[in-house]
Amino acid sequence: xxxxxxxxxxxxxxxxxxxxxxxxxxxxxxxxxxxxxxxxxxxxxxxxxxxxxxxxxxxxxxxxxxxxxxxxxxxxxxxxxxxxxxxxxxxxxxxxxxxxxxxxxxxxxxxxxxxxxxxxxxxxxxxxxxxxxxxxxxxxxxxxxxxxxxxxxxxxxxxxxxxxxxxxxxxxxxxxxxxxxxxxxxxxxxxxxxxxxxxxxxxxxxxxxxxxxxxxxxxxxxxxxxxxxxxxxxxxxxxxxxxxxxxxxxxxxxxxxxxxxxxxxxxxxxxxxxxxxxxxxxxxxxxxxxxxxxxxxxxxxxxxxxxxxxxxxxxxxxxxxxxxxxxxxxxxxxxxxxxxxxxxxxxxxxxxxxxxxxxxxxxxxxxxxxxxxxxxxxxxxxxxxxxxxxxxxxxxxxxxxxxxxxxxxxxxxxxxxxxxxxxxxxxxxxxxxxxxxxxxxxxxxxxxxxxxxxxxxxxxxxxxxxxxxxxxxxxxxxxxxxxxxxxxxxxxxxxxxxxxxxxxxxxxxxxxxxxxxxxxxxxxxxxxxxxxxxxxxxxxxxxxxxxx
Amino acid sequence: xxxxxxxxxxxxxxxxxxxxxxxxxxxxxxxxxxxxxxxxxxxxxxxxxxxxxxxxxxxxxxxxxxxxxxxxxxxxxxxxxxxxxxxxxxxxxxxxxxxxxxxxxxxxxxxxxxxxxxxxxxxxxxxxxxxxxxxxxxxxxxxxxxxxxxxxxxxxxxxxxxxxxxxxxxxxxxxxxxxxxxxxxxxxxxxxxx
Amino acid sequence: xxxxxxxxxxxxxxxxxxxxxxxxxxxxxxxxxxxxxxxxxxxxxxxxxxxxxxxxxxxxxxxxxxxxxxxxxxxxxxxxxxxxxxxxxxxxxxxxxxxxxxxxxxxxxxxxxxxxxxxxxxxxxxxxxxxxxxxxxxxxxxxxxxxxxxxxxxxxxxxxxxxxxxxxxxxxxxxxxxxxxxxxxxxxxxxxxxxxxxxxxxxxxxxxxxxxxxxxxxxxxxxxxxxxxxxxxxxxxxxxxxxxxxxx
Ligand SMILES: Cc1cc2nc3c(=O)[nH]c(=O)nc-3n(C[C@H](O)[C@H](O)[C@H](O)COP(=O)(O)O)c2cc1C
Ligand code: SF4
Ligand code: FES
Numbered sequence: 001x002x003x004x005x006x007x008x009x010x011x012x013x014x015x016x017x018x019x020x021x022x023x024x025x026x027x028x029x030x031x032x033x034x035x036x037x038x039x040x041x042x043x044x045x046x047x048x049x050x051x052x053x054x055x056x057x058x059x060x061x062x063x064x065x066x067x068x069x070x071x072x073x074x075x076x077x078x079x080x081x082x083x084x085x086x087x088x089x090x091x092x093x094x095x096x097x098x099x100x101x102x103x104x105x106x107x108x109x110x111x112x113x114x115x116x117x118x119x120x121x122x123x124x125x126x127x128x129x130x131x132x133x134x135x136x137x138x139x140x141x142x143x144x145x146x147x148x149x150x151x152x153x154x155x156x157x158x159x160x161x162x163x164x165x166x167x168x169x170x171x172x173x174x175x176x177x178x179x180x181x182x183x184x185x186x187x188x189x190x191x192x193x194x195x196x197x198x199x200x201x202x203x204x205x206x207x208x209x210x211x212x213x214x215x216x217x218x219x220x221x222x223x224x225x226x227x228x229x230x231x232x233x234x235x236x237x238x239x240x241x242x243x244x245x246x247x248x249x250x251x252x253x254x255x256x257x258x259x260x261x262x263x264x265x266x267x268x269x270x271x272x273x274x275x276x277x278x279x280x281x282x283x284x285x286x287x288x289x290x291x292x293x294x295x296x297x298x299x300x301x302x303x304x305x306x307x308x309x310x311x312x313x314x315x316x317x318x319x320x321x322x323x324x325x326x327x328x329x330x331x332x333x334x335x336x337x338x339x340x341x342x343x344x345x346x347x348x349x350x351x352x353x354x355x356x357x358x359x360x361x362x363x364x365x366x367x368x369x370x371x372x373x374x375x376x377x378x379x380x381x382x383x384x385x386x387x388x389x390x391x392x393x394x395x396x397x398x399x400x401x402x403x404x405x406x407x408x409x410x411x412x413x414x415x416x417x418x419x420x421x422x423x424x425x426x427x428x429x430x431x432x433x434x435x436x437x438x439x440x441x442x443x444x445x446x447x448x449x450x451x452x453x454x455x456x457x458x459x460x461x462x463x464x465x466x467x468x469x470x471x472x473x474x475x476x477x478x479x480x481x482x483x484x485x486x487x488x489x490x491x492x493x494x495x496x497x498x499x500x501x502x503x504x505x506x507x508x509x510x511x512x513x514x515x516x517x518x519x520x521x522x523x524x525x526x527x528x529x530x531x532x533x534x535x536x537x538x539x540x541x542x543x544x545x546x547x548x
Numbered sequence: 549x550x551x552x553x554x555x556x557x558x559x560x561x562x563x564x565x566x567x568x569x570x571x572x573x574x575x576x577x578x579x580x581x582x583x584x585x586x587x588x589x590x591x592x593x594x595x596x597x598x599x600x601x602x603x604x605x606x607x608x609x610x611x612x613x614x615x616x617x618x619x620x621x622x623x624x625x626x627x628x629x630x631x632x633x634x635x636x637x638x639x640x641x642x643x644x645x646x647x648x649x650x651x652x653x654x655x656x657x658x659x660x661x662x663x664x665x666x667x668x669x670x671x672x673x674x675x676x677x678x679x680x681x682x683x684x685x686x687x688x689x690x691x692x693x694x695x696x697x698x699x700x701x702x703x704x705x706x707x708x709x710x711x712x713x714x715x716x717x718x719x720x721x722x723x724x725x726x727x728x729x730x731x732x733x734x735x736x737x738x739x740x741x742x
Numbered sequence: 743x744x745x746x747x748x749x750x751x752x753x754x755x756x757x758x759x760x761x762x763x764x765x766x767x768x769x770x771x772x773x774x775x776x777x778x779x780x781x782x783x784x785x786x787x788x789x790x791x792x793x794x795x796x797x798x799x800x801x802x803x804x805x806x807x808x809x810x811x812x813x814x815x816x817x818x819x820x821x822x823x824x825x826x827x828x829x830x831x832x833x834x835x836x837x838x839x840x841x842x843x844x845x846x847x848x849x850x851x852x853x854x855x856x857x858x859x860x861x862x863x864x865x866x867x868x869x870x871x872x873x874x875x876x877x878x879x880x881x882x883x884x885x886x887x888x889x890x891x892x893x894x895x896x897x898x899x900x901x902x903x904x905x906x907x908x909x910x911x912x913x914x915x916x917x918x919x920x921x922x923x924x925x926x927x928x929x930x931x932x933x934x935x936x937x938x939x940x941x942x943x944x945x946x947x948x949x950x951x952x953x954x955x956x957x958x959x960x961x962x963x964x965x966x967x968x969x970x971x972x973x974x975x976x977x978x979x980x981x982x983x984x985x986x987x988x989x990x
Binding site for chain 1 (some may be wrong): 793794795809834839842915920923986
Binding site (some may be wrong): 661662697698700705708734741 | 848860868877893
């Protein structure tokens with residue numbers, strides 16, 4: 001099969017659907033669905049039928065349009081303008097707009113972004129492969145099969161792409177390692193566990209453009225010499241799972257997955273594995289154990305999965321967003337990608353903006369723009385006239401960055417210099433009403449519950465850390481506790497087995513570094529500057545001050 | 549944490565020749581086994597008393613803790629307000645505080661009640677197994693803390709002599725070393741549960 | 743101990759020139775050279791898990807501490823086994839173990855033959871400065887010969903591994919996660935009702951503490967399984983393992 005045949009196939013499918021001249025795109029990702037965007041779509045369809053203008057206007061469910069806090073979102077045709085908080089009653093108005101020329105978007109929320117990974121999200125119907133194919137889908141895979149695997153890897157290396165799962169390991173280098181293991185059974189895994197609380201980048205991509213991820217995996221499989229792949233997705237993402245399953249089936253039918261892809265000798269099948277939602281199962285060795293049917297616990301590395309992975313075979317494991325970057329890189333060339341971003345952090349990064357910010361939602365920005373631009377231009381600043389206090393990146397493995405560093409660029413090195421990490425893309429904004437000790441406690445509460453329990457520094461150390469923070473937020477902490485936090489963080493960081501434990505102290509360390517005075521206010525003055533923590537005084541508990 | 553700077557180590561040098569080292573022992577939540585072990589030093593106690601004044605102890609008669617002592621050995625865990633008040637006072641009037649035995653160091657046997665909760669064990673002790681009156685005393689017996697805890701959870705402790713009880717030889721070693729002006733390494737002479 | 747066909751690597755441990763074959767771990771070479779490294783989860787003859795973190799060593803050129811029990815030797819590496827930093831970490835790790843459960847040595851049947859207790863003394867742990875957590879665990883005495891006391895378990899998973907890898911019964915496993923993890927028999931049935939347990943006693947033999955013990959026996963009892971003289975039991979494990987490897 002050649003690409004023309006594939007496009008013809010897609011066109012046939014497309015024609016079978018009756019689409020109008022204008023398409024009204026209704027967001028049907030989890031966020032808008034929960035705000036009843038389905039009802040909006042139904043009403044639109046009803047109205048269009050009533051008016052008998054099916055040839056002119058049709059309705060199309062699409063993936064995430066980004067501004068999740070203002071859903072349900074609707075856009076028309078190429079998405080120049082996004083309508084917010086749309087209600088079924090607005091159907092007539094939308095139809096009217098669709099018929100006339102839609103205005104173009106000027107909101108900085110949209111104009112400051114640059115979409116590569118999310119270019120199709122909000123444009124294609126995620127449940128229809130032909131929609132994807134008609135937007136250059138599977139073209140990169142087709143072209144790749146005419147290159148040698150090494151050429152493919154080289155292109156990825158040139159692009160400078162780094163893993164989007166958190167650690168930022170160079171993707172080309174990882175592919176090379178797996179490719180070099182020789183002519184043996186290998187696997188490709190897509191890490192869709194996305195365990196950071198508040199993060200939904202991977203979910204949105206899977207819900208909005210699942211074929212993009214499958215195409216990336218297939219290209220990776222060809223490059224490293226694998227013929228079987230797994231997507232490991234958490235069970236909390238039923239919509240993503242449903243759309244992925246559907247996408248795999250369609251891709252197999254279209255001949256872009258399965259045996260002899262595009263008529264070549266290359267075969268690649270993809271299967272889904274559903275995780276029960278343990279954070280640690282996002283760690284690659286735990287994820288592999290979980291796929292193997294074992295208890296989801298990490299094991300010491302080396303050996304890395306690239307050498308000894310699933311069922312003992314060399315295994316390439318990349319994040320959803322990493323795979324999402326692959327097709328455009330191969331379509332446009334590594335150089336094109338490398339021209340975006342900074343010297344060491346190339347391309348774009350998807351973030352889930354959340355917390356005390358006007359525009360919460362999903363954004364994709366070129367690496368290297370400043371935190372301030374992200375928060376004030378794209379995010380629209382802090383609501384209710386409140387004062388900015390800190391931005392948290394990297395979830396439970398990251399840290400809190402204060403005001404004075406807002407002009408730092410968003411890239412791997414800068415964020416880790418500040419004691420945080422890029423992480424997978426969670427970005428939580430906090431204003432003056434957030435207590436930083438309480439924030440640290442929140443994350444430690446998370447990590448202590450999510451610790452797998454295998455190694456003692458993490459299993460017990462996180463509980464001890466949490467208990468100290470709990471004491472401080474209740475007004476019974478001491479200055480010695482503050483020293484102990486430092487000491488224990490150092491222990492947990494340096495002696496834990498896997499990344500969960502090694503990064504667990506980051507929220508504590510960074511808040512102590514930048515907001516030490518808040519800790520001291522709790523301990524010495526028995527005051528919570530943000531007014532979040534409630535202190536138990538003597539009289540309240542009726543007990544002595546001895547509470548340990 | 550437990551290291552004590554040299555200057556407060558006991559010194560029986562020439563200038564203080566006349567004065568004996570002031571010592572005390574206290575008994576918190578423990579079985580008195582550590583004190584029995586102290587007595588097990590037998591005739592060596594007589595030798596020690598040439599250099600030491602035992603000013604306060606369950607073994608002697610004084611009712612009030614002295615103003616300042618050089619060294620206090622504390623037996624037992626902290627299990628109630630009474631224990632806490634006592635140990636705070638002792639700490640304030642002691643140069644070198646030694647946790648003597650596992651109960652002081654780990655809460656040991658008294659801590660066996662901890663997982664069950666105060667209410668359950670009081671009921672078990674005073675009602676379920678009662679032979680005379682089945683009432684839980686609340687006036688003459690100090691109220692228990694939720695947990696029995698080691699002494700160092702409440703006050704700074706300078707030295708730890710493990711053992712249940714620490715052998716008499718180990719206690720002797722501790723005291724003679726202190727008399728020599730040295731902070732001894734006690735992990736060599738005893739261990740937890742010994 | 744150089745076997746045919748395996749490459750020999752020479753390298754340095756604590757300033758001393760040593761050699762080992764490429765498939766050996768740092769700990770194996772250390773033990774051959776009488777260099778002491780504390781371990782708890784490691785037991786010769788069982789698969790390594792790298793969980794107790796006591797065997798962490800420094801390797802020049804690596805900014806991470808690596809567990810000696812799983813780290814393979816390589817040419818020219820420089821290993822440091824007992825820097826001041828490592829010693830401090832090890833004591834703190836031991837303290838975390840003690841703070842986690844109810845380790846009351848004085849009333850424990852394994853008093854005197856417990857590896858946790860011995861290490862505490864050997865490494866010079868004077869006290870546990872972390873607050874004790876005092877969890878509540880029931881004791882499972884339902885088996886006719888053995889007792890499980892989770893209050894004394896350190897989750898080294900030696901029992902899990904010996905039962906699976908050597909006995910082949912896989913009666914033991916871990917339930918729960920984080921601080922709530924605990925060893926269980928079958929699907930958390932009382933041990934006495936386990937269908938898979940063969941009552942072989944290997945788990946009791948390998949348990950480093952008093953979590954798994956034989957009834958009516960105590961530390962001073964000469965016949966106390968193999969625990970008293972664990973070294974005698976080790977060659978047996980190794981042999982079993984080699985036989986198993988050859989078969990597969
Ligand atoms: C505790 C923990 C949780 C993780 N969770 C995820 C996750 O949810 N998704 C992900 O892609 N990577 C996660 N990772 C990183 C993976 O181990 C692995 O590095 C990543 O999937 C590699 O893909 P990349 O190179 O494309 O980033 C996690 C790591 C740790 C230590
Ligand atoms: S660091 Fe935490 S999550 Fe990782 S192996 Fe250790 S206990 Fe498990
Ligand atoms: S012996 Fe190596 S980690 Fe336990």
